[in-house]
Amino acid sequence: MSESLAGKIIVVTGASAGIGRALSIELVARGAKVALLARSAEKLGALAAELGPRAMAIVTDVTRRDDVEAALAQTVAAFGNVDVWVNNAGRGISRNVDELTDDDLDAMVRDNVKSALYGMQTALAHFRASAGESGPKGQLVNVSSMLSRAPFAPFRSAYSASKAALNSLTESLRFQLAEAAPGVVVTLVLPGVVATEFGNNALGGGPDNRTMPGAQPVGEVAVVIADAIEHRKREVYTHPSYPARVDGYFAGLRS
Ligand SMILES: NC(=O)c1ccc[n+]([C@@H]2O[C@H](COP(=O)([O-])OP(=O)(O)OC[C@H]3O[C@@H](n4cnc5c(N)ncnc54)[C@H](OP(=O)(O)O)[C@@H]3O)[C@@H](O)[C@H]2O)c1
Numbered sequence: 001m002s003e004s005l006a007g008k009i010i011v012v013t014g015a016s017a018g019i020g021r022a023l024s025i026e027l028v029a030r031g032a033k034v035a036l037l038a039r040s041a042e043k044l045g046a047l048a049a050e051l052g053p054r055a056m057a058i059v060t061d062v063t064r065r066d067d068v069e070a071a072l073a074q075t076v077a078a079f080g081n082v083d084v085w086v087n088n089a090g091r092g093i094s095r096n097v098d099e100l101t102d103d104d105l106d107a108m109v110r111d112n113v114k115s116a117l118y119g120m121q122t123a124l125a126h127f128r129a130s131a132g133e134s135g136p137k138g139q140l141v142n143v144s145s146m147l148s149r150a151p152f153a154p155f156r157s158a159y160s161a162s163k164a165a166l167n168s169l170t171e172s173l174r175f176q177l178a179e180a181a182p183g184v185v186v187t188l189v190l191p192g193v194v195a196t197e198f199g200n201n202a203l204g205g206g207p208d209n210r211t212m213p214g215a216q217p218v219g220e221v222a223v224v225i226a227d228a229i230e231h232r233k234r235e236v237y238t239h240p241s242y243p244a245r246v247d248g249y250f251a252g253l254r255s
Helices: 018-029 041-054 065-079 102-129 154-180 218-230 242-254
Strands: 009-013 033-038 055-059 084-087 138-143 184-190 235-237
Touching: 009 018, 009 065, 009 102, 018 033, 018 041, 018 218, 033 041, 033 065, 041 055, 055 065, 065 102, 084 102, 084 218, 102 138, 102 154, 138 154, 138 218, 154 184, 184 218, 218 235, 235 242
Parallel strands: 009 033, 009 084, 033 055, 084 138, 138 184, 184 235
Antiparallel strands: none
């Protein structure tokens, strides 16, 4: 594989498992240096050892702003900079709207919205602080979900709502930076069902995504996100069939 991302320094949250783990492997294979962030020291350490000197494990709880800021500082201290920050860590829920508690909603906002907000603000502050004459440069990548656009899975209710909020923050920031900092690209990633342990880790438990029909292999999703980084895309669905599914959902509402 060509080292098409050689020289890039990339932070990936939720790197200990699933999409973040597969993405980190793909990015290192493309020549990037990757800071691996998650809570599980053991899993991160094993992955960093497998990937070698281009990877570094930083134990981080992304729901804590201080942890996120410390992770940026550690990455800059070790690798000298951050070019791309990927907000991938997240958590699902398996409860219908009529079953949701206040705590459920708070958990979804904390795990899927505030976590990414801390990442966006922390990385953007770095892009601004390290700006040259042409202004801030960098890329922010937020991993959302197709359910944020078309919430066809009612049991994911507050999860889909939290990802819709993440989309809105992502798009607001993109509009803001289009004029204020055009060298910073803001990317939204929209996966469908991916074969990871996401379902098992959801608040309220299963079903297991890995056994769901049509679950996309995690390696395929990693390639789509790595391509979005390489080509600085603004929005990507992780499978070519998804935009038509979302368009069909909205067309159905209008019919
Ligand atoms: N799988 C799907 O079907 C699917 C579909 C659409 C979108 N997505 C989105 O894709 C992203 C990755 O999901 P996945 O499928 O890879 O899920 P996963 O297999 O459950 O992995 C989640 C990752 O996030 C980390 N994480 C969770 N909470 C964290 C916290 N507070 N601080 C730091 N790290 C945390 C976990 O590591 P630790 O436990 O070690 O902290 C783990 O590395 C999520 O944003 C998810 O919403 C997934």
